Structure formats: structure tokens, C-alpha cells
Amino acid sequence: MTRCRLAYIAEEKGKLFSLDSAQYAIFNGYRETLLERVAGLDTLDRQLQSGTSVDQAEYDTLVQQRIQSQTSLGQYVAHLDSLRQLRISYLLQLNTAVSTALTPDANHKTVNTILLDWLATDDIASSDMETLISIAGQCPLEGGDAVYEARALVSHLAGTEFDDRDLCGTQNRQARKVKQGIISQIVVFPNPTTGELYLDGVAGGIIARVFNSLGELKMDIPIAGNRLSIGALPDGLYTVQLLATDGLLLANAKIILIKN
Numbered sequence: 001m002t003r004c005r006l007a008y009i010a011e012e013k014g015k016l017f018s019l020d021s022a023q024y025a026i027f028n029g030y031r032e033t034l035l036e037r038v039a040g041l042d043t044l045d046r047q048l049q050s051g052t053s054v055d056q057a058e059y060d061t062l063v064q065q066r067i068q069s070q071t072s073l074g075q076y077v078a079h080l081d082s083l084r085q086l087r088i089s090y091l092l093q094l095n096t097a098v099s100t101a102l103t104p105d106a107n108h109k110t111v112n113t114i115l116l117d118w119l120a121t122d123d124i125a126s127s128d129m130e131t132l133i134s135i136a137g138q139c140p141l142e143g144g145d146a147v148y149e150a151r152a153l154v155s156h157l158a159g160t161e162f163d164d165r166d167l168c169g170t171q172n173r174q175a176r177k178v179k180q181g182i183i184s185q186i187v188v189f190p191n192p193t194t195g196e197l198y199l200d201g202v203a204g205g206i207i208a209r210v211f212n213s214l215g216e217l218k219m220d221i222p223i224a225g226n227r228l229s230i231g232a233l234p235d236g237l238y239t240v241q242l243l244a245t246d247g248l249l250l251a252n253a254k255i256i257l258i259k260n
Contacts, residue, residue, distance in 0.1 A: 037066035099215035104144025195231025
């Protein structure tokens with residue numbers, strides 16, 4: 001189900017700047033009308049420049065028609081942009097509701113969020129850029145297809161290139177396999193919890209992400225020790241993900257929070 005939802009969101013992202021046949025017909029009608037008005041005015045302007053007199057009333061009428069055509073086209077473009085913003089908001093809601101457990105899915109969800117936010121605001125935060133660079137720097141064999149999408153964005157924004165011969169080399173893959181072995185060694189307890197969680201088997205700094213039952217990210221914090229407090233969250237079922245600093249998933253646990 002997770003992969004299907006992420007695939008649907010990815011497909012819909014690609015349609016955000018496409019027009020259906022009806023929308024294209026309306027847009028093209030406004031555009032052609034404006035071009036006709038501009039061409040008519042251009043003809044009269046050339047006559048004036050050559051010293052030929054023109055009918056002032058006809059000229060003024062064409063000016064007003066050109067202004068009206070330009071206004072109508074601008075209003076329709078604004079309407080299309082409004083529809084696009086609504087669609088982006090809907091896709092963001094769908095994406096937020098997706099619950100992920102595997103690194104490729106988590107990467108896909110993260111890239112979706114960053115790209116949709118960027119399309120909605122026409123701006124990208126420095127923290128989002130750092131996240132994209134982190135995902136782009138993963139080996140696609142482990143990070144999934146979202147790695148390629150992140151690379152395309154990073155390349156467009158910063159011109160940075162990535163070499164899979166280095167990122168997916170034998171030594172790097174072996175090192176990652178060692179890290180993957182930590183998954184079976186990390187234990188998150190107690191469960192249920194009143195708010196304080198202990199992480200047994202954690203060595204070094206990690207990142208903890210906590211999602212609610214709807215897949216909404218509620219916490220995303222670095223952890224240096226072996227304790228994680230989720231007591232600030234309301235009672236419920238949560239997914240706790242522990243990740244290495246390079247984004248590799250180390251543990252995934254379903255935790256019930258009952259404070260009373």
C-alpha cells in the first residue's frame with residue numbers, strides 16, 4: 001500500500017504543469033485572441049510610422065481589446081495556478097499520511113515533501129537542500145529511485161554531481177552491510193511506554209523520527225545517548241525510526257504511548 005501511494009503521488013506530481021484538453025483549448029483561445037489583437041495594433045503602428053494616417057477610433061478600440069485580452073489570459077493563468085496550488089496541497093496531505101518503514105520509501109516520501117513545498121512556495125529552505133544532498137549521496141541500490149530524483153534537483157540547484165562508482169563501491173557496500181546488521185541488535189523499550197524510551201544496542205549518534213498512526217512526522221531529532229522521550233506527544237500508536245547520520249535505517253518499532 002505504501003509503495004502504491006508513493007507511486008500515485010509521483011505520477012500526479014508529473015501532471016501538475018500539464019493541461020487537459022479542455023484547459024488547453026481555453027488557454028489557447030485566450031492566447032490566440034491576444035496575438036490577433038497585438039498583430040492588429042502592430043499593423044496600425046507600422047502605418048503610423050510610415051506616415052499613413054489611421055482611424056483613431058479604430059486604434060483606440062484595438063488598444064482596449066488588447067488590454068482586455070491580456071487581462072483575460074492573465075486571469076485564466078491565475079485560475080490554473082490556483083487549481084495547481086490546491087492539487088499540491090492535496091498531494092502533500094496524501095504524502096504526509098503515508099507511513100514508511102524502509103529507507104527507499106522514506107527517501108521517496110521526503111523528496112515528495114520537499115519538491116511539493118518548493119512548487120507551492122517557489123522557494124527551498126537550506127535545511128531541505130541539505131536533506132536532498134544527503135539522499136542524493138546515497139547508493140541507489142540502497143536508497144531507491146528517490147536518490148535519482150534528489151540528484152536531479154541538487155544538480156539543477158547547485159550543479160553537484162554524484163558518482164555511483166564511489167557511492168556503491170565494494171568497501172562502501174560492505175560498510176553499510178555491517179551497519180544493517182545493527183537492526184537486529186537494537187531494542188526499543190518499554191512498550192507500552194509512559195513517555196520515556198530506552199534504546200539498547202545503540203552505538204554513537206543517531207537520528208530518531210517519530211510518526212503518528214496517520215504517518216505524520218511528529219519528531220525528528222538527533223540522539224547522542226540511549227534515551228528518547230516522547231512524553232510530549234498525545235497517547236496513541238507511534239512508529240519510531242532510528243537512522244544513522246547518513247540516513248540508513250537502523251531500527252523500526254511500533255510503540256504504544258499511554259501516559260495515564
